[in-house]
Amino acid sequence: MEKQSCPLSHGDESDPLAKLPFWPPxxxxxxxxxxxxxxxxxxxxxxxxVSMDAVARTANVSKATLYAYFRSKDELFAAMIxxxxxxxxxxxxxxxxxxMEIADALRHLGRVFIRMLLSPKALAxxxxxxxxxxxxxxxxxxxxxxxxxxxxxxxxxxxxDADRTGKLRIDDPRLAAEQFLxxxxxxxxxxxxxxxxxxxxxxQLDAFVDSAVTLFCRGYAP
Amino acid sequence: MEKQSCPLSHGDESDPLAKLPFWPPxxxxxxxxxxxxxxxxxxxxxxxxVSMDAVARTANVSKATLYAYFRSKDELFAAMIxxxxxxxxxxxxxxxxxxMEIADALRHLGRVFIRMLLSPKALAxxxxxxxxxxxxxxxxxxxxxxxxxxxxxxxxxxxxDADRTGKLRIDDPRLAAEQFLxxxxxxxxxxxxxxxxxxxxxxQLDAFVDSAVTLFCRGYAP
DNA sequence: GTCTATATACAGATAGAC
DNA sequence: GTCTATCTGTATATAGAC
Numbered sequence: 001m002e003k004q005s006c007p008l009s010h011g012d013e014s015d016p017l018a019k020l021p022f023w024p025p026x027x028x029x030x031x032x033x034x035x036x037x038x039x040x041x042x043x044x045x046x047x048x049x050v051s052m053d054a055v056a057r058t059a060n061v062s063k064a065t066l067y068a069y070f071r072s073k074d075e076l077f078a079a080m081i082x083x084x085x086x087x088x089x090x091x092x093x094x095x096x097x098x099x100m101e102i103a104d105a106l107r108h109l110g111r112v113f114i115r116m117l118l119s120p121k122a123l124a125x126x127x128x129x130x131x132x133x134x135x136x137x138x139x140x141x142x143x144x145x146x147x148x149x150x151x152x153x154x155x156x157x158x159x160x161d162a163d164r165t166g167k168l169r170i171d172d173p174r175l176a177a178e179q180f181l182x183x184x185x186x187x188x189x190x191x192x193x194x195x196x197x198x199x200x201x202x203x204q205l206d207a208f209v210d211s212a213v214t215l216f217c218r219g220y221a222p
Numbered sequence: 223m224e225k226q227s228c229p230l231s232h233g234d235e236s237d238p239l240a241k242l243p244f245w246p247p248x249x250x251x252x253x254x255x256x257x258x259x260x261x262x263x264x265x266x267x268x269x270x271x272v273s274m275d276a277v278a279r280t281a282n283v284s285k286a287t288l289y290a291y292f293r294s295k296d297e298l299f300a301a302m303i304x305x306x307x308x309x310x311x312x313x314x315x316x317x318x319x320x321x322m323e324i325a326d327a328l329r330h331l332g333r334v335f336i337r338m339l340l341s342p343k344a345l346a347x348x349x350x351x352x353x354x355x356x357x358x359x360x361x362x363x364x365x366x367x368x369x370x371x372x373x374x375x376x377x378x379x380x381x382x383d384a385d386r387t388g389k390l391r392i393d394d395p396r397l398a399a400e401q402f403l404x405x406x407x408x409x410x411x412x413x414x415x416x417x418x419x420x421x422x423x424x425x426q427l428d429a430f431v432d433s434a435v436t437l438f439c440r441g442y443a444p
Numbered sequence: 445g446t447c448t449a450t451a452t453a454c455a456g457a458t459a460g461a462c
Numbered sequence: 463g464t465c466t467a468t469c470t471g472t473a474t475a476t477a478g479a480c
Contacts, residue, residue: 048270131353140416186404215441
């Protein structure tokens with residue numbers, strides 16, 4: 001936990017958005033309006049089902065203006081995904097989890113994780129990123145790195161620390177992190193993403209996290 | 223485990239394919255060729271990126287023939303998904319897992335599960351089903367019921383039995399099944415589905431399952 | 445049943461006025 | 463920079479010959 005001081009913070013390595021002439025967009029400006037409209041439409045119905053006409057109409061801009069800022073539908077889509085990723089997938093304050101009881105740290109992080117994962121925006125980004133990952137491999141990578149991978153790194157660091165301090169007995173910290181986050185996600189995430197089930201209430205989420213933490217701490221007890 | 227004799231077998235309730243005039247398609251017949259081509263193309267690149275021209279060309283049929291069997295692109299897509307679901311997502315023989323040691327049963331089922339989940343066809347179906355779930359909610363349901371839900375039911379039944387016979391101490395069997403399958407899936411499934419990582423080898427998969435089983439059995443030990 | 449050829453609509457992208 | 467109007471390709475779906 002010492003070496004990477006804040007594994008869940010935003011890094012800016014190889015950011016395709018940084019290359020765009022306007023960035024970040026002034027709130028209320030045309031680019032901002034366009035990105036907002038694109039987010040709304042693409043995330044709601046996917047890449048293929050959205051026309052540039054619809055984006056322009058929703059943003060109250062003409063198509064020509066749209067193309068003045070984004071050279072193609074692909075580029076707009078990419079910019080939108082990157083924008084949403086950084087806005088909604090990694091908002092976790094860095095705190096001193098290593099000093100807490102391991103169960104408390106996991107419970108705390110787990111609650112933040114599951115709430116983030118099941119927020120409407122994150123669900124939408126997830127669905128689109130998975131669905132279009134074949135057509136936009138670069139975006140899939142950006143999505144994974146800005147969201148799921150940050151959590152993997154943060155939890156892995158916590159696992160390393162828990163093992164070092166003897167709180168748990170963990171041979172493969174990365175594997176343990178996979179297991180913990182996987183338990184929390186579970187098939188429920190799939191059902192919710194496909195709208196087969198509503199987003200659960202707070203108490204239900206907390207009970208879910210508590211159960212996973214208990215199982216995990218017992219299973220990895222020294 | 224007694225009441226549902228075989229929770230992982232195929233049920234035929236409310237099957238949209240049964241309504242089609244040809245079904246099942248004669249191997250080598252035009253409908254079969256078309257469905258095969260549709261599977262190949264749709265699963266590879268998603269719904270929006272595939273044209274009916276491409277399907278006809280790939281199947282070596284004319285577009286008119288295609289439309290003679292499937293009234294629209296939507297209907298073809300739906301038929302293809304249903305077809306693939308029943309072919310690739312639930313192929314598990316029913317055995318007497320209840321009589322085995324619980325760890326052995328979980329290990330056995332886990333290995334089958336993870337191999338099925340990470341098979342190229344299942345990955346492709348999964349990606350498309352998630353990506354198009356908003357446009358085709360009925361299909362999302364069919365996919366979930368024919369694949370993930372069968373596993374949930376089978377593992378839940380096993381959990382109930384393990385608790386009843388005192389092998390484990392499980393208050394919420396469904397939750398426990400979620401946790402077990404979630405651990406196995408983990409973020410690795412996401413990385414593989416997005417082609418950020420190759421499909422792991424057999425030994426790696428088995429080690430993954432073993433670790434999850436150990437964690438699970440310790441965590442739920444009586 | 446199966447094909448070739450075509451109708452019709454709409455997509456993404458641009459030209460040119462202001 | 464922003465708009466209106468339009469070009470051009472291609473998609474789904476069908477008509478009519480064999």
